[in-house]
Amino acid sequence: MVALDIDGTLLKWVDGAGSTHEEVPAAVHDAVQRVLTAGSYVVLASGRAPHSMTAIADQLGLRDPHVPDGRLWIVASNGSVIVRYPPMEIVHEETFDAAPAVHAVLQRHPDALVAIEERGVGYRVSAPFPEGELGGESIVTRLEDLVSAPVSRVIIRDPQATAEDFVAMAAELGLHGTDYVVGWTAWMDLAPVGVSKASGLRYVAEQLGIGAEDVLAIGDGRNDIEMLTWAGRGVAMGQAVQEVRDAADDVTAQVDEDGAAIELDRWFV
Secondary structure (H helix, E strand, O other): OEEEOOEOOOEOEEOOOOEEOOOOOHHHHHHHHHHHHOOOOEEEEOOOOHHHOHHHHHHHOOOOOOOOOOOEEEEEHHHOEEEEEOOOEEEEEOOEOOHHHHHHHHHHOOOOEEEEEEOOOEEEEOOOOOOOOOOOEEEEOOHHHHOOOOEOOEEEEOOOOOHHHHHHHHHHHOOOOEEEEEOOOOEEEEEEOOOOHHHHHHHHHHHHOOOHHHOEEEEOOHHHHHHHHHOOEEEEOOOOOHHHHHHOOEEOOOHHHOHHHHHHHHHOO
16 A cells, blocks of 8 residues: 655645645656556545545546445545545544644634634634635634534644744643644644544555555655654655654655655556
């Protein structure tokens, strides 16, 4: 099984925009097709919500090579949501009470923005996020309503802070009862304890009868660390920060150099 992150791994960054080009490079598409032709599974594993992952699966021409209908497995929302597609079917979801952690973060960053997924539509947000950072429609909602019920994932974003600010804050707070990961900017994903891309992929691998030793995973962000550590071969993209590179077994070229395709072509030619 090949597990692939999307943003910064398959898709290249738009300079200065905090988002990626929504077009899969030809070299990456062709490399993924060679994986499928060899009879291996390809599973997308991303912090994205499910509705913003299916278009990438379609661009890649993903399919399950072992079943007539070709239905895929997708690990969404950093492992909180497991999907079969097409058609979209949520087969597993982990939820938690995010209110205590959200309020703890907002005490330190009172102007931070909060978002939760509105399935199939986009996100409900406390206030609009910077342009291009969230997929789908954004529905402004009172904060208390956002965290009034269990959720699978929460995004907290402070455009006035840095990723380093969020890393330091999270370490100080502890955020008991939840797991967290900080992105390339002051962007924090909150998830149920023990939930990560690795736990989501482990669920899929068990359904397919595959062990971690037979998984190749490629990613570039802090939310990929558990996945890269769990997989039999974990590969960091060339632009990844040092802690991600340290978690990996190897480092490929940067996303602008189609590093994911280079790694896949080592094994599927």
